[in-house]
Amino acid sequence: MRRREFLITSSVVGTNVLLGSQLVKSTGNLVAAEGGQRMAFTQPPLPYPMDALRPFLSEEQVAFHYGKHHAAYFRNLNNLVEGKPEAQLSLRELVIQAPAGPVFNNAAQAWNHSFYWDCLSPKGGGEPAGALGAAIARDFGSFAEFRAAMSDAGVKLFGSGWAWLAADKDGKLKILALSNAETPLKLGLEPVLTIDVWEHAYYIDYRHERAKYVEAFWGYVNWEFVAKCYAAATG
Numbered sequence: 001m002r003r004r005e006f007l008i009t010s011s012v013v014g015t016n017v018l019l020g021s022q023l024v025k026s027t028g029n030l031v032a033a034e035g036g037q038r039m040a041f042t043q044p045p046l047p048y049p050m051d052a053l054r055p056f057l058s059e060e061q062v063a064f065h066y067g068k069h070h071a072a073y074f075r076n077l078n079n080l081v082e083g084k085p086e087a088q089l090s091l092r093e094l095v096i097q098a099p100a101g102p103v104f105n106n107a108a109q110a111w112n113h114s115f116y117w118d119c120l121s122p123k124g125g126g127e128p129a130g131a132l133g134a135a136i137a138r139d140f141g142s143f144a145e146f147r148a149a150m151s152d153a154g155v156k157l158f159g160s161g162w163a164w165l166a167a168d169k170d171g172k173l174k175i176l177a178l179s180n181a182e183t184p185l186k187l188g189l190e191p192v193l194t195i196d197v198w199e200h201a202y203y204i205d206y207r208h209e210r211a212k213y214v215e216a217f218w219g220y221v222n223w224e225f226v227a228k229c230y231a232a233a234t235g
């Protein structure tokens with residue numbers, strides 16, 4: 001969705017004004033309303049209230065993670081690409097195309113976090129069925145083995161980064177532990193599920209105990225969203 005789709009004309013002053021980002025519920029290139037400035041990329045709304053993921057994540061934890069860290073990546077990215085051709089790309093296109101450096105780091109972190117929030121739900125947890133459940137059993141032996149392997153990837157990742165479940169073009173699933181802002185999109189793989197294991201994702205609630213955060217994560221996985229991602233990757 002391109003930002004020009006959100007241009008409206010003010011009948012009062014006869015000039016173009018921009019609809020506020022709070023009216024926009026989709027991801028991609030949108031318009032931010034603050035100060036009437038044109039912004040290439042807008043942080044999507046959190047798909048649930050800030051306190052909806054308790055007791056896995058407190059309202060304070062989500063408020064800092066979404067409202068400070070995630071928001072800062074969008075703000076930094078918009079400052080970096082203002083007036084440049086990159087601002088016309090979708091966020092996903094920019095992540096795939098950007099060379100290593102600040103634009104990639106902020107674009108990927110913006111995209112990765114939006115994906116992370118979508119991977120979670122207050123009504124999440126359990127195990128996936130259908131094609132995704134079958135693929136997990138095929139590629140990892142069982143759901144329990146997959147969960148243990150992905151947890152291990154997240155817990156043991158040195159420093160900051162993300163544990164990913166991703167699919168290749170044949171639908172084969174892979175677990176990746178990627179540092180900093182790295183994403184399967186850069187490797188030609190389709191992200192299916194992710195766990196943010198940057199310390200900022202859990203430190204308020206879990207302090208240094210990343211393993212406890214990762215263990216609790218599984219009770220809130222939005223398998224419906226994850227299954228859609230897998231279907232899109234294989235469709």
Ligand SMILES: [Fe+2]
Binds near residue numbers: 065113196200201
């Ligand atoms: Fe994060």
